Amino acid sequence: MKFDIVTIFPAMIEQPLAAGILGRAIERGTLDVKVRDLRDFTTDRHRVVDDVPYGGGPGMVLKPEPIFRALDAIEAERGRPSAVVMTSPQGVRFTQDQAQRLSRMAHVVFLCGRYEGVDERVRARVTEELSIGDYVLSGGELPALVMIDAVARLVPGVVGDERSVAEDSFSRGLLDFPQYTRPAQLTGSAEALKVPDVLLSGNHAEIRRWRKREALSRTLDRRPDLLTGASLDEEEQEILRELKGASHGRD
Numbered sequence: 042m043k044f045d046i047v048t049i050f051p052a053m054i055e056q057p058l059a060a061g062i063l064g065r066a067i068e069r070g071t072l073d074v075k076v077r078d079l080r081d082f083t084t085d086r087h088r089v090v091d092d093v094p095y096g097g098g099p100g101m102v103l104k105p106e107p108i109f110r111a112l113d114a115i116e117a118e119r120g121r122p123s124a125v126v127m128t129s130p131q132g133v134r135f136t137q138d139q140a141q142r143l144s145r146m147a148h149v150v151f152l153c154g155r156y157e158g159v160d161e162r163v164r165a166r167v168t169e170e171l172s173i174g175d176y177v178l179s180g181g182e183l184p185a186l187v188m189i190d191a192v193a194r195l196v197p198g199v200v201g202d203e204r205s206v207a208e209d210s211f212s213r214g215l216l217d218f219p220q221y222t223r224p225a226q227l228t229g230s231a232e233a234l235k236v237p238d239v240l241l242s243g244n245h246a247e248i249r250r251w252r253k254r255e256a257l258s259r260t261l262d263r264r265p266d267l268l269t270g271a272s273l274d275e276e277e278q279e280i281l282r283e284l285k286g287a288s289h290g291r292d
């Protein structure tokens with residue numbers, strides 16, 4: 042899958058993408074990522090990318106022409122992209138479903154907005170505006186990285202073990218069950234820090250059922266909103282009924 046990212050802070054994108062799972066996928070060629078410095082698409086001596094807002098007010102607004110030239114260059118060099126995403130607080134919320142949808146595309150361009158704003162005429166070249174949540178940020182670089190990470194993980198071959206993608210918490214619609222690794226008992230520690238016996242039992246049917254119960258119990262407790270959209274099998278529905286029954290009068 043191809044990604045192009047248009048930004049005034051290329052280092053903010055390049056360094057994080059070079060690390061970890063995505064970095065390896067880029068090395069292997071499974072992902073083809075090009076970071077574009079918006080200043081390279083200016084034509085004036087001072088490489089100016091922003092200007093004061095018409096009508097007055099504080100802050101600077103990203104100028105349209107460098108952005109148009111960057112998008113034209115991307116299309117000339119790499120072909121017509123499947124989507125041009127602008128990261129913006131005014132966007133539709135980016136969710137796992139949005140990540141799934143974008144991961145099926147061949148080529149996605151990310152335009153990193155600025156806190157102060159982007160000239161409205163840029164929206165004519167943008168196919169979608171996406172937000173990662175309701176908080177004030179200085180720019181769209183971190184949101185673009187969040188989206189690229191979530192999308193790229195879903196591209197076949199990016200994550201080594203396909204099972205971790207399929208079983209991933211938000212793909213399943215539930216929160217994760219608790220995980221433990223060795224040692225089974227922390228020396229000198231209380232009972233509470235012991236790994237649950239069921240996980241050491243070797244009884245895989247019991248382990249599966251315990252994990253389902255823990256995932257459902259956590260989700261019911263912390264994110265009951267997720268249960269509306271989760272697709273639960275027969276066993277999970279039964280466990281959930283038990284958990285709901287047991288919780289009556291205790292909330």
Ligand code: J9Q
Binds near residue numbers: 128129178180
């Ligand atoms: C560009 N706050 O915030 C949440 N999702 C995207 C953003 C954002 C921001 C400022 C500039 C994007």
